[in-house]
Every structure is written in C-alpha cells, then in structure tokens.
Amino acid sequence: MSTPTADLKSALQGDIPRINVRNHLKILGAFTDLIESISKHDGWTREEFFQRSTYRLQLWVEKVINVGDEGQQPLQARELPPLDVAMALHSLMLSPARYFEDSELRFRQLKRMEEYPLAMVVDALGTDNSKYSRLENHPAPEHWRIHTGLQYDAIDSMQNDTTRSVTCPACQEAVLVSWRGDRGFSAADFHHTCPKCRIALTHDVLRAGKFFASLNRAREDPKLCLPNTAILLRGELGVTSRCSNIVNEVWKCFESENGKLTRLEDIAALSATERCSIMEYIAKTLSSPQSILIPENVPLLLRAFEHSYPFTQDIVDALRHQYQFMQIIHDEGWSQSTSKPSDDDLDAAYAEYAEFLQRIAIQGSGDPQWRDDLLWHTHQLMPTQYRVGVVIYIQYFLDHLPRGECTHQNGTQMSCGKGPSCGKPCGSRRFLKAEA
Template structure:
C-alpha cells in the first residue's frame, strides 16, 4: 500500500496521462496499442495521492499467500486416511475441509488468547516469538477481510486488540517467512506454540491430536469436553452439534451457546466510561462508517435492549453480573427464538436491521463477531479464481512487463474508491483484479481505516455476505456508473454486460480501436494494457461473497439466467454483423454466469441477516429479508429521490448503521 516499510517498493517509472506516450487520436486504425500508462497520481473524490495504497510487490505477496491457502486445502482434502482421526477418513473432501477449518479456528482462538498486549504487537521480536502456522494465518486473513467487524472487535475485546494492524500483518509475516513450502519454524517457536496452544505447530500434525473443545454449560456453568467429530454427527464441527450436560441435564446446542454469549455481553457494565473495554458493549453498535468508536450509540443501544419488556421486569439493576446473565437466559428459555421474541417487542429505537445485525454475531460461543469457518469458505471462490487465472503461480509476474496486469489492477482499484467516494449511498461490486487490490489494502487494517477516512470520507466496509441476486443487480449498476464516470467499460472479460450497446463495448478490446479509446478516454490508465485473455478475464465480477438466500427462489435465479442469455444472443448478432470482436465474444463462453453459484453450506449455517442478505438460518426462520422486499424498496427509494439508476442503488443494510 506504499505505507508499511517492510513491503513497500516504489512503482516502476511510468508516463502519466497526457504525457508524450499518450496515443494521438489520428493513429492508424490497425496500429498496435501503445504502452500501458501507469498514473503518477490517483484522484479519489476531491483528493489526490501520489503514493498508491498498494503496490505490485504487495499484490505478489498476497497472491503467494493465496497459493499457500489453496495448496493447504488440496492437501487436507487428499491426505492419506491413516493421518486422520477415526471417522473423519470416511467423510467426503468438502466436509473434511470444513472439519479442518473448525480446528484451525480453535487454534486461532488459542493463539490470540496468548498474544502479548497491544503495546507489544509492533516490536521487532514479535515475528520470531509469535509467528503463527499457515492454518491460523488462513483464519486471520479471512477475519481481516471483514474489516468493520475486525476493527470493532479490536476495540471491544482485549485479546483481539493484540493482533498486529500496521506491522507484522499477514503479508509482512509472509515476506519474512519466505517460501512457505520450505519454511521451518525455529525450535524455540515450535516449543512456545505447543506450550501455549497445546497443539503441534504443523497443522497436519494437529489434526490427529486436536479432537475436543471445552464448552461451558449455559445453565450450570459446568465445563464439558466435547468432540469436534462424532460418528453420529453431533460433534462441535458438525451441523447437528449437541451435548447433554451431565450435571443439570441441559441439551446444549450452538444456538444455546450463542444465547449465553449474548446474555453475558448484555449483563456486563455499560456506562460510557467503561464501554470500550472487554465485551462491555454489544457488537454491531460501536463502529459506523463515520465513527469507529461511537460510544454514545453503543451505550444507547445496550440500554435500549435492557429496557425490553421481557428484561425490564427482571430488575436486572439489582443483581450481580453473573445473576443478570443467568436471568436473561432463563427469560429467553435458553433459546434463540425466545430471545428474538423478547427483543422484537418494545425496542423500536434500536430498529429491526440493527437488531438483526447484532444477533448475527451470536451464533456460537467463540468471542469473534464473525463466524470464521464460514468466512474462510466464502473466500475460497476468490482463491480458486486467482489460481485458475494463473496469478498465484510464483513465476507468473516474474518480469516487469508481466506486472502490467497488477499495475492495471492498482489503477482500477483507486478508480473504484473514487467511484465510492462519489456516491455515499451506492453499493458497487468489484471485479477480480480490483478485489485483489482491495483485499491487499485491507490486510493493513490501521492504514486502510486511515486511507478510507482521508480519501473516501468514510470507512468502506467489505461485506463478506451478499445475496447473489443483490450482487447481480448491483454489478449492472456498477457497470453503468463506471462508464458514466470514466468513459470506459468496467468489465472486459467478454461476459454479457448491461446496456443496449453491449456489442460495441465488447469490441473495444480490439487492437484497432485501442488508440481511439485512449485518446477519447480521460482515464487511459483504466484501459487494459493489452488484449490479453488473462488480464481481461480478471475483470470478471468478483462473486466470492455471494450467498444463497432462502427467499431467492429458483424462479428468480432462472430469470437472471434468462436475462444474461438474452444479452449473449444480442452480442452474437453484433458479432455476425461485424460490430463486435468474435474472439472477445467467445471469451465470455469460458466464464460461468456471475452470481449464480452460492457458497455451499458444509457446516451449520449462521444467520447473517443484519447485512440485509443472508443464508438460511434454522435458528431464526423468517428473520431474513426477502429479495422481493429489497427490490421493491430499491425502486421506491429511487423513484422518490429521482436518482439515476445508472449511478446509485440504495444499500438496504446501511439503514440502521448510522444511527438508532
């Protein structure tokens, strides 16, 4: 990002827009396109920076990390059965990977709990003493890519605040580790890890001895040792987890553990002087785009929840913290449904969307606001696409010329931020190349927050869970807004795009029109550096965060599929009439229809309704916003405000974030 010294390398020399290298409008039609121009400055909103937020070296590091994650998954899914615990060897590769991720999250939680205080996280010795194994890096990486939750958890949970945010971040750790395939931790580090987490440093060795997790009974506080995997499917890492407390007889499930966590958080002191302390406020209430620590809002939200009729009658102010937590659980009947019933009555100042956002964090007993197994799974689509493009190959960007694709991605990412700065109420969808740069920027959490505030004017969240239909609609909006602002097509992958002139847009990739495009566009840095299939394929929409919504029926999905097919047929006619490039058109055949492949549910799904786009949650049936409701509300808002559909789409999950 040009800020952390460990990974910052100056970009190569280049000519800016308007330099002598820019192509003249009178260039011959068949003249090859000119050299790609990498901008000297980046305009974002009303501000300009001459230092890019990310550089090509950092993107290369990130791609190396993604390659390591991909290889780890392949290794686990194909490992010899003799290295697996009994029973795990009999499940399929996908379920085995999900089981492994539960172990990785357990190891991440243990590691975080042993880190030195935040004051020591930036020290030079931190790397040698605290470097985590690859599976823990994988979980940490997915956690950071939920930046609002990650930042807020760092404010309210002491152990999370100890995670590095400016130095010793995952990319800087990787730079020091070198080739992960040959990396060997020191004996000192392996011993320290083993003593603090009670597991081997090697993730594959840990699979054999990390078999149980301790849970606390919500009713009697008895500690119970529960297996991660059970032959009858009731292990902690399985969909149907349950265990019966031998002391009080309560049947414990994930949702009951989530209710217990909510009760503990609600029972803690919550006055303004103590609000930013370990768990003293409710997640989802402190961090908003314009204020990362809105203590007034957080205090008001907690006070409002405590005044819900079902809790107000308990006279909680007369009880100790432990007694309050117990009373809250009993009032809810230790059930998620009971808790929802209480919180849905008489607390209108909190708002339905904010309440859903809050409750989405209480799906298990772990301290994190993000369900991290699901977070890792949602990143797999992006990792696989980078791998299939060939970008994760260590030698792919070996030469300076090969880096053009990364320079192009960096330029497009800054333009993407400019687009967001131009419309605070819009929801824009990144392409694969932009998403790579965006993810890389987020991995430096403190600097990302500072850059967003200074240049975009607000904190830009990276929503990890978006309904596939919402993504599809928003991608159309993004294409139109990009073309309107920059005078150039957004995606160059050959897939069907919105608009009546799609054939003309696709044909812009041809070499004979490149010179004309460069001279007519105010942003030549956004023009693809060549008619390279790999570079153009990287402008396919990034759909790693697409999730299946129960209300998004197969009929709706079929309608979107038919709409895209109609666009393909229109493009084919343009090709036949000579108005579009056949090679570019055929390139689109290699891509699946965007946003039609939901994340598979390999584990018990958690409701994420707070963001307005959800996976089905059996614990809270009916709590998820319907897609038809979202569409109706989008149309109503756009009609009332008379905002151009080509520039803005109302993002429903922003409602309730800014205020109560």
Template sequence: MQPYSNKPKLLPIGPAFTAPLVSIPHIKAHLSLLHAFGRLKKLVERSESHEVVVPPTAAGYRWAWFELWCKWSFDKLYDIEEFLKYHLPPIDVFMVWHSHSLNPAWYQEDVKRVSTLGFLENVSRLVEMHFEDIVSCLLSGPSDTRISEWTNATQLPFDPIESTQVLITRMIICPNCRKDLVVPLSNEFGTGYLQPNFSARCSNSASGLQCPEINKARLAARKLAKDLSTNGWCDNMEDYQKYIAGTLYTQTDPYDFKKARYIKDMILDSAKFRQPNGARYSLPLLDQPNRKSSHEKSRQSQEKWELSILRRVEFSTDLMHRAMRKHMPMTYDENDEKLLSRIMGAYADDKPWSIDLVAAVLRQGSFIKRMKDLGWTEASFLEAVEGEHVLKHSVLRYHAFLDLLYGSPDSFFVPTLDIDLVWHTHQLMASKYRRDCMQFLNRFLDHNDQVAKSRLSSAFKETCQAWKRRFNTSYTNSEPRAASNRLPSRRPERELKEEGRDTALDYEAFQATADILVLTRQLGLCGTGECMSGACAGGPCGT
C-alpha cells in the first residue's frame, strides 16, 4: 500500500466533519526541525565545555537575537522567495519563534497588540503554506546573501556561538529621564541584564535628577505605564494601541476588543493612572474612535502621562497592582484574580512580548528530548512507511482529542506525546489554528506547558476515563515501559502497541469510514504513548 494513495475521508469533531487539520508533511517537517534544535543544543553544550568560552547566561541570549529580528523585520511583509533568500533568521532565532508560537493565546495577543511583533502574523502564514520549504532552508547551509542580510541588519555573526562573543550589552531606557543606557548582559557581580540581580544606575543621577536605581521591576513598571498612557489617535478601535497585556484574549474570542477596552477604561479611573493634570481619561467607544492627529503631539503627551504614572506609583509594579485591583471590573470576569495575575505576569521586564521566552525555549527542550527518545526525529523513522502509519495514527488521535474537548468544554484534558506533537504542529500555523478552533470547537484552545504535576496527574486519569467512555478504547498502553528500554529508532511503531497487538493504522481501512467510534473498535487503536507529565494540557481556561 502506498501511503496517501487516496485522500482521507472527513474526520468528526463534534457535529462537524473535516479533512485532517494537520498534514503528514507538516508533521515530518516539524520533527526534522526538532531534530535540528536538539543538535543545536548539543553544539552549545560542547562549546561551553571545550571549544568556545560561552557566557553562563547563553541560554538567555536567544531572545535578544529574536528581538533584533523583530526590530529588523517589523515593518516588512514577505513573499516566500524573499523570506527564504533574505529574511529567514538563524535557526536559534527561529527556535525562539517556535516556542513563542506554542503559547498560542499569548502569541496571538502579542502579534495583534504589539506593533513590532505584527510581522509575525505574516511569518505564521508562510509557515502554514510553505513549512517544508522553510525547514529545508533552515537545515541547509545558509546562503551568502542570507548571511550578509542578517549581519548587516543586526551587526551580529550569523553563527549562534560566535554571536555570544559579540552580543555583550543591551540598550535600555531609564524609566525616569528616558535616557538611553548601555548595560552589560552579564558581569562578575551578577548584576548584568541577563542575571537574576540585575541593577544599573542612570548616568543622569550624578546631574541631580535623582533617577532611581534601575532593575527589572522598574523596567516592567515603565512598560505597563507606557501601555496605560498610550491612547493615541487611530482610525478604528481594533488598531487602538495599547490594550493591556492579558486582556485581549478570551476563550471564546482571542481578540475581544470590547472586553480589553472595558478593562482598560476601568483601570484608568484610578487616581494613580490619571493624566498629568489629574483628569480622568475616558476611552472612546469601539464604534467611535478618535481620528488620527499629529503623531509628535501624541507622543509628547504620552511620555508626560507615562512619567506622571511612574512617579505616582514610585516606579513600583506592586503599587500598580494594588491600584489596578481596586479598579478592575471585578464582576466582569468570574476569574478576576486569575485575570489580574495574568496581566501582571506579562509585565515582568521591558521586553515587548508577554511571556518568558527563555523559559519557554528551555521547557520545549524536554519535549524535544522525548521525541528523540522515541526515535521520531530520526531520518530512519521519517522515511519509513511504518513511520508514516504512526503519524497518521497520531493525526487520527489528535482529531479524537479535539472531539473529546468539544463534548466536554469545561473539562481539563491532558494529551499524550503523539497527540501533543500534532497539536504543536497545528499551533505553528497560527492563523489557521485560530480559525480551526473557532470553527470546530467554538472557542480558542490555549496550550499551557506550565501545569503543576499534581494537577496533571489527576487530569490525566480523568482524560483516560473520558476517552474510554467516549471511544470505548484505552487512551494509553495498559502497561507502558520506559522509552529508554526500547530501541525505537528502527521500529518506532513499537511505541504504539497493546499487549500482543500492533496498532499502526491501516489507512485504507480508515478511508472506509470516518466514524472514530467504529474505527477504534475495528482496528484496535489502543491509545498511544505516555502522559505529557508536566508538558501541556487543554482545558476550559486555556490551560
């Protein structure tokens, strides 16, 4: 049988039927990309111990390269040829984008809310249409043109190891006087920007301005004050900057402008956040935006307002948190404390995005290792007919997982590794993922890879029970063994065995019916793999 000899029939998700939402070529490209990420990690580890002296904070450098890519690209719209030839960044930068994408609620909001990140929506569309070409280009040697474009734009070497020797400082802005300051990323005192005890002094402090000591919390306070005070002129409220981080996304609408406007309007009622003259600023209604005016006038007004907020709250995010808590619309959202925590969590430093991308990259490392341990990132798996059967099986189970979520919208379900792989691949196509979620689930499904193990354990048991009730088959192997005790690189489909029964999917039989309930009984699709054990989950609150 030739894989994909015929188009598959439609798969059910709730009452709807759809062709597979994720293609096998996309999944294979994703696995190849994960393999490359794993090789990069080994290269960095080898360099740290032998060849090159890499700073101890090297893991944190990648976000800085990603930030440079964003600054370089924010006003560009690419076609695929231009992107591959000129603007595809080094693989370590793409790895940061990959980790950002796998936090889809934050990614979708950041792309819409932060102007310098808006170009990433175009990148996501290119990934949706040309993922295999992009991965192929990333895995091949970079062209001279691509290297020179990157080097000229960022003033950094294309090679990630070499870059750690060059990128040793960062520009920050003093929250008080707005002076540009250059600070080290690391130093012998442990007070560099990438180090836990970061602190710096503004050079204007010696001139009598008495600028307070600069640390991450005060940089975060300025970031929040800027978002609160940026209420410039626009043609429509959907372009109205800035909404507060964490308020635009809701489960039923990833771009809930009405809610975001309402929350910000209530917060601005606090005396701490009023205009420099003490007047309360009321946001215009969604259907009655202010029209564009002088940009320079708006910028000067915003800067004065920003500074007045910072001085009222003494450059403290704690005082900002207290003021916001008093004026949040506490009857608007039943999870008010959770919403406020989500907002404040997005203001931990001065970076434009709302999550810790360094931590996100490190968390993805554990998933990559597990894929490697299964042998799924190896060419021997990706090129084998049996490997394709396994991936088709995984696609089928992912759709069943979505069907389960449709029928239990208030439940908290945990994916197995094979389901999570397909889920991750789906999320990389951000616009399509958003459309598919709203069309088939009537809500946006977030992906949370920071769930406590205690909660995962109980949720996984509930998932197994719900799966058994829904599909009359086991969710996982009845007695799974440690992956390290097997040799999956040659025969990775062994991961998908129930006692005495091979469960690699007979795709021709799958084509004969789209009824998952019948299919699982007839083919013995036992439920594959292992619990994510701390990796990610799907649930009612986007968790």
C-alpha cells in the first residue's frame, strides 16, 4: 500500500523533471563562479555587483522583454538575459508570492514566461562556467546593447559602465549618477543635485519619489496596486477591489486641495519641520488617526520603498542569502561535478522534499535542509505549476517571509523591524496560507 509521502514523491517527480534539477545545479555553479570572479578584481565587491545586477534586471524587464505583448510565450533568443541578470531573475522568482504580484500587477511582461529559462541559460554557458561561451553570432548581446546602452557581459559592465540613470522625482529629468562603492546611489549618504530643477537627490528623496510615482500609477490604472497589497494583506474583498481601496485610502492621506497629490517639495518641507525624513513623515501620515489604514500594515506597505528598485522583493538582499545557499551546494559537490548527483541522490532528494511539504501542511512552519531547498527552489522556478501544485498538495502557498516579519494574532503579516524582540513569533521560515 502506498503512503501519502510516496504518493506525493511520485507527483513531485512528475512536476519537477530531473533535467530541470540538473540544469538548476548547472546554473547555480555558474552563478557561484561568476560571483567568486568578482573578488579577483581590486576594489570590486559582491555588494556592488549585486546592486548592479539588480539594476540590470530592471532594465532587462523594462527595455528588453517589454515588447508590448503580455501573452504567454517563450523568451526569444535575442532576449537571453546576461548571466548576472539571469542570477538576479533567479532570486526574484524564488519569492513566488511577490513574483506573482509583480507579474500580475506591476511588470506584466513577466507573464510571458511560463517558467525560468533554465535550458536557454544552460545552452549559452557551454563549458566555461563563469560566463556564456556560446554567443558567437548570437543576437542577444547586440539586442541588449541597443536597448540598454550597457555592456552585455557582467564583468565588462563592471569595468566600463560607471554611471547609471536616475529619474528626478520632482521634474522627471534623467540624471546620470556614478556608482560609488558598495551601494552606489542607494547609499544612505548619497547626494546629487538635479541639474534641471536643482532639487537635492538623496536616498530619502528617491525613495519618496518612488512611493509617489507608484501611487500615481496605481491611481490612474485600477489594474495596478501598491506593492505588497495584492497577496500579503488579508481582507474581505477580492484582490482587485482590496488593492483599489488601499490606493484610494493612501491617496486621501496626501491629497491636496485641488484633488492632486501634494508636491514632493512640500512634503519634504513638512518633514523638515517635524525633523524627520520624508519616508518617516509618510509613515506617520499613513498611521495617523485620520487614516483608516491598519497602522500595523503600514511598515509592510512601505517596505518595498526601502530599497532602490521597483520590484516588490528586495533582490539585493535575496542575492546575499542565495549566495550562501550556492556555497552549500558547491561544498557538497553537487554543482561542480559531472558525477553528482546520481539518480539515487535525486530520488532521495525528492523523498525529503515530499516529507518537508507534509510537515508544512501540518505545522505551517519549518526549516528545510539543503536538499529540500534545492527541490523547493527548482519547483518555484515554474511559477504557475508551483502555485497550483503546492496548493493542491498541502493547502499552503509556500513563500519565504523576510526576517523580522511577524505573524500577529489577527493573521496579518507585517514587518515590525524588531525581529524576535517584539514578543511575537518571528522568523524567515514561516509560510503564507493559500487563498481560495
């Protein structure tokens, strides 16, 4: 008689082809070698590399695959992402709830991909694991350069692309700023004066500008939403209605007498009067007694604006954690040897992943071992199949919650920023309950 674990293992083996696992291991080895190659260059750091890769992912989504066709179709050869962009895309897709929200309501061109382009990336790698070696007469490098103005190869880009474009939130002027050290323009002490309107572009101003730009877009297009409001916030209404209501309530908090948003310059002046940053002032306003928003949800609502990129997920932080996992896979020999893993090794990994999913179904939390993580991550790289399959198997939509997020008594997810000291169950291994 078969057991629930055996039945689930059999289903997973059908859902996650072995070739996907092996291709996944191949690219993890390539990402590890690429990251390690950064240390060979004086003055280069992993942190700056992760920042650049995230920015280049943004360009790839907005300029390379944004061809006005949101219908689902495979990536074309000319859209092969640079290897560092493939690495950042990998980390983005390993937070399925946030990836789903971004692809449905923010970057709809991502819906073109049924799954991560594993085979496409592996085919381009060839035998040199730290860069693409099969690009002779390939259309992707030139297509990338035409649409982004940057070098295609990650190392060439580190050497030659010394500036990036930032949009002034006050006058919409495109401003070139230099990468400075580990965090570039996202550093807390970043300061640049807009040559057109002369506003001081600081990290705080750029974050606030990003917030108001998102609010404007969501107000104009009811199909859009503010980050982290489509899935992570619970409510009585459907997703579209709930997101629209939240946008309207946030808008009311900053609406001027003429029915438009209060100017960023005026918000900056008000925050200076209260001796706080603009983002702190925004948080206070959203949490005021005049607002009907739940104060505990405000930190989650604003968390996506803490980093400098338009994705709901902080991909730079995700890359840091992914690098640790890549090193484990490397040390185990699974990403650096053609003889590992064997078919028996993979068979055992499927069984462990099945047991892990069943633990989650019962407990709602847990810590996977590295083999569980490998199968889990490979599963997540097929978003549609992952979402449907996991909900059917265990009624949980598995998604890592960032460290410091807490599950409070009312079931609302929030980021309190206090970690375990808040007295409520915190951790990075809690999971979202599947919604009907």
